Amino acid sequence: MKFVVLALLATVATAAPQYAAPAPAPRYGDSSEEVPIIRHDFVQGDYGGYQLDMETGNGIKVSESGAPGADGAIASSGSYSYTAPDGTPVHVQFVADENGYQPQSDLLPVAPAFPHPIPQFVLDQIAFAAEEDSRKKSAPSRGYGAPQ
Numbered sequence: 820m821k822f823v824v825l826a827l828l829a830t831v832a833t834a835a836p837q838y839a840a841p842a843p844a845p846r847y848g849d850s851s852e853e854v855p856i857i858r859h860d861f862v863q864g865d866y867g868g869y870q871l872d873m874e875t876g877n878g879i880k881v882s883e884s885g886a887p888g889a890d891g892a893i894a895s896s897g898s899y900s901y902t903a904p905d906g907t908p909v910h911v912q913f914v915a916d917e918n919g920y921q922p923q924s925d926l927l928p929v930a931p932a933f934p935h936p937i938p939q940f941v942l943d944q945i946a947f948a949a950e951e952d953s954r955k956k957s958a959p960s961r962g963y964g965a966p967q
Contacts (some may be wrong), residue, residue, distance in 0.1 A: 867893065878902050889917040 834886040836884035862870045873879075879901045888894030894916035903909050911924040 871897075885915075892917060 820915055831876045832952070839908070856873065858872065858874040860870075860872040864870065866887060867953070868884070870884045871881065873881045881897070883895055883897030883899075884961055885893045885895030894914075896914045898910065898912045899920075900908065900910040909924070911922050913922045913928075914919060915921070
């Protein structure tokens with residue numbers, strides 16, 4: 820009897836449909852094109868400094884150099900450029916040091932100059948909040964409890 824049950828389980832297991840794992844989605848768009856590295860020059864300098872120059876077959880260019888800066892962290896600067904999917908040429912210059920990553924490009928958004936004009940509805944809301952605060956301060960306290 821045990822043999823029959825075991826044979827029946829083996830038959831069911833082999834008859835079960837076998838599912839293949841789905842193919843992974845492409846990571847960078849639908850293209851499976853391999854992009855060649857045209858130039859890759861990396862020079863390791865003394866005491867942690869370096870110089871990197873790289874260019875790929877699809878027009879990406881990187882030039883960067885760095886050296887130990889404040890507190891032993893690497894301070895680097897350089898630039899990179901590429902063509903955006905819409906055809907816009909992108910060029911970014913940057914500095915990365917103890918003050919963080921600081922990119923510069925004509926394509927980066929720029930905050931409006933300060934002080935910029937404050938809309939009237941904002942000024943009205945500030946005045947309303949100030950009136951509310953002054954009313955709450957002048958009202959006697961009733962002890963601990965839920966805010967009113």
